[in-house]
Amino acid sequence: GIQVEQSPPDLILQEGANSTLRCNFSDSVNNLQWFHQNPWGQLINLFYIPSGTKQNGRLSATTVATERYSLLYISSSQTTDSGVYFCAVGTSSNTGKLIFGQGTTLQVKP
Amino acid sequence: DTGVSQDPRHKITKRGQNVTFRCDPISEHNRLYWYRQTLGQGPEFLTYFQNEAQLEKSRLLSDRFSAERPKGSFSTLEIQRTEQGDSAMYLCASSTTTGFHGYTFGSGTRLTVV
Numbered sequence: 216g217i218q219v220e221q222s223p224p225d226l227i228l229q230e231g232a233n234s235t236l237r238c239n240f241s242d243s244v245n246n247l248q249w250f251h252q253n254p255w256g257q258l259i260n261l262f263y264i265p266s267g268t269k270q271n272g273r274l275s276a277t278t279v280a281t282e283r284y285s286l287l288y289i290s291s292s293q294t295t296d297s298g299v300y301f302c303a304v305g306t307s308s309n310t311g312k313l314i315f316g317q318g319t320t321l322q323v324k325p
Numbered sequence: 326d327t328g329v330s331q332d333p334r335h336k337i338t339k340r341g342q343n344v345t346f347r348c349d350p351i352s353e354h355n356r357l358y359w360y361r362q363t364l365g366q367g368p369e370f371l372t373y374f375q376n377e378a379q380l381e382k383s384r385l386l387s388d389r390f391s392a393e394r395p396k397g398s399f400s401t402l403e404i405q406r407t408e409q410g411d412s413a414m415y416l417c418a419s420s421t422t423t424g425f426h427g428y429t430f431g432s433g434t435r436l437t438v439v
Contacts (some may be wrong), residue, residue: 256432256435257433301367303368308381311374313358315368317365
């Protein structure tokens with residue numbers, strides 16, 4: 216099955232710093248989503264981005280489908296950005312089943 | 326709509342007991358998914374419903390696990406004869422059929438088997 220690898224596994228930032236999280240996947244996908252899991256365990260959908268670039272406030276994401284990777288950019292990080300960021304991919308048009316990476320744990324220090 | 330609701334939030338059970346979890350999806354979403362997440366790992370797919378039909382099951386879903394979605398509304402996940410290895414967060418999500426927008430997770434049910 217498809218493999219999803221995220222890097223780095225852990226990241227510590229000072230408030231205000233920028234960061235880039237990476238997601239590599241081993242096969243073609245028709246569904247790629249980024250999620251943030253907050254310290255209370257809630258998974259929040261950040262982006263649906265199987266290709267191209269999207270921006271939402273301080274967050275933006277780019278997926279280069281032909282090269283099988285996606286990047287999540289966080290600018291001017293805040294303590295509330297702390298948590299685990301997951302990349303998840305899907306390969307079937309018939310279901311919305313997602314395969315998740317192992318996540319990047321981000322800690323933003325004040 | 327208040328999003329995807331899961332009940333209970335926490336469940337502690339003795340090994341060998343049966344447990345049942347409930348998920349209420351977003352009302353206009355006809356796809357419903359169950360995932361399991363253990364500490365330090367990403368969520369793993371368990372099963373998927375489109376309306377009331379269970380269309381895919383993971384090999385992770387042993388014979389002790391069963392899921393239903395009567396009338397295509399809420400769903401239940403039952404684990405029979407629980408084992409300590411079943412301890413995990415059980416997450417429910419829902420989405421629309423057309424495209425993959427609006428993929429929304431509930432807060433999860435944390436199961437501890439003692």
